[in-house]
Amino acid sequence: MKNYNETLQQLLNFGLDISQIKDIDFLLEKILTEARNFTNCDAGTIYVKDGNILAARYSQNDTTNTQLSPHRKSVYTNIIVRVDNTSIAGYVAATGNQLNIPDVYHLDKNLPYSFNRSFDDMTNYRTVSQLVLPLTSMRGETVGVLQLINAKDSTGGITPFDSHDESGISYFAVTAANAIERAKMTREIILRMNRMAELRDPKETGPHVNRVAAYSVALYEGWAASKELNQEEIDRNRDILRMAAMLHDVGKVAISDNILKKPGKFTPEEYDVMKLHTVYGARLFPDIYSELDESAAAVALNHHERWDGNGYPGHISLATLKPLPGYEKEDGTARGKKGEEIPLFGRIVAIADVYDALSNRRCYKEAWDQSAVLEELKKDAGTAFDPELVDIFLDSIETIRQISSQFPDYTDA
Numbered sequence: 001m002k003n004y005n006e007t008l009q010q011l012l013n014f015g016l017d018i019s020q021i022k023d024i025d026f027l028l029e030k031i032l033t034e035a036r037n038f039t040n041c042d043a044g045t046i047y048v049k050d051g052n053i054l055a056a057r058y059s060q061n062d063t064t065n066t067q068l069s070p071h072r073k074s075v076y077t078n079i080i081v082r083v084d085n086t087s088i089a090g091y092v093a094a095t096g097n098q099l100n101i102p103d104v105y106h107l108d109k110n111l112p113y114s115f116n117r118s119f120d121d122m123t124n125y126r127t128v129s130q131l132v133l134p135l136t137s138m139r140g141e142t143v144g145v146l147q148l149i150n151a152k153d154s155t156g157g158i159t160p161f162d163s164h165d166e167s168g169i170s171y172f173a174v175t176a177a178n179a180i181e182r183a184k185m186t187r188e189i190i191l192r193m194n195r196m197a198e199l200r201d202p203k204e205t206g207p208h209v210n211r212v213a214a215y216s217v218a219l220y221e222g223w224a225a226s227k228e229l230n231q232e233e234i235d236r237n238r239d240i241l242r243m244a245a246m247l248h249d250v251g252k253v254a255i256s257d258n259i260l261k262k263p264g265k266f267t268p269e270e271y272d273v274m275k276l277h278t279v280y281g282a283r284l285f286p287d288i289y290s291e292l293d294e295s296a297a298a299v300a301l302n303h304h305e306r307w308d309g310n311g312y313p314g315h316i317s318l319a320t321l322k323p324l325p326g327y328e329k330e331d332g333t334a335r336g337k338k339g340e341e342i343p344l345f346g347r348i349v350a351i352a353d354v355y356d357a358l359s360n361r362r363c364y365k366e367a368w369d370q371s372a373v374l375e376e377l378k379k380d381a382g383t384a385f386d387p388e389l390v391d392i393f394l395d396s397i398e399t400i401r402q403i404s405s406q407f408p409d410y411t412d413a
Contacts, residue, residue: 308382311342377393
């Protein structure tokens with residue numbers, strides 16, 4: 001058992017760590033990971049409250065996930081739980097009461113809530129102890145539920161959660177809830193910026209930007225693992241990349257409706273104007289105050305560059321739109337960025353954006369068959385796309401498909 005000073009230091013470190021995380025998806029995963037470390041438990045789920053329901057956003061289980069390679073994370077299929085007294089998580093959200101259950105299979109029959117054993121049945125897992133806490137902010141609002149499963153003793157055996165876990169994790173939960181509120185506000189600001197684009201361009205939907213962002217993070221994690229980057233750098237970069245990727249097409253708000261909403265094919269002149277959405281997006285971040293500003297500008301500007309140098313907008317001045325010195329082609333236009341001249345995040349989002357565009361129905365086309373989409377990516381490796389990144393993307397395709405199922409288009413929901 002940890003002593004008081006060790007517990008206090010762990011809680012203080014947790015508060016400092018999560019205060020620096022801006023993206024809510026990464027934050028939720030971090031909260032669940034640290035809560036499990038604090039209580040030494042085998043598994044857990046974190047739910048986010050949305051009105052009258054709880055949506056399971058992240059789940060971890062050391063026993064069932066041992067077959068996954070280090071950079072692969074199982075993407076939890078959303079489970080919806082009503083905020084009422086019938087389920088354990090729902091009861092905690094509805095009442096604000098914390099529950100410490102020694103064995104969920106031996107609940108008093110007079111209790112209003114019951115344990116849903118369907119997950120255990122599907123995976124041959126045996127849930128025993130649970131510590132379930134409301135994530136309640138300083139304003140008194142319950143923003144979610146933290147469900148910790150199967151505390152372990154020093155030998156790895158399953159044991160009930162002790163009172164030390166219960167008291168320490170309560171402070172942990174308040175800190176987490178306030179961080180979630182802040183991250184939700186950041187995410188909402190980004191989504192509102194994208195909704196402005198969506199009002200102008202029906203192709204630019206909320207599910208699309210969420211999918212592209214999540215694909216980009218999965219691809220980055222695969223790339224980072226292949227380079228053996230340290231976890232601290234990976235965590236920082238994926239937090240930034242997710243938000244930057246969500247803003248990849250925000251520059252479309254500056255494109256005329258006559259072009260943006262044109263149902264048919266663009267004329268060469270119209271296409272040249274459409275290409276400028278990359279520049280307009282980058283111009284939204286003229287003053288670099290943070291790594292997010294820098295990355296969002298880089299992604300917006302570079303996600304249509306091609307590995308072979310035939311993309312756009314190329315080496316141009318954001319202010320004048322003219323080629324930078326030494327990068328002018330014979331026809332007076334700017335030479336496209338080539339290979340690793342294109343920033344990594346731009347190369348990543350390029351693949352994620354095209355994969356999603358081809359995989360989903362749009363007003364001008366039907367969704368492509370998955371095999372055709374993957375063949376297109378393979379064909380364009382080394383020309384349109386960084387070939388190394390394409391290989392990593394294809395190697396992660398099961399994770400990509402799981403992500404896709406989490407963010408269905410509005411018409412498919």
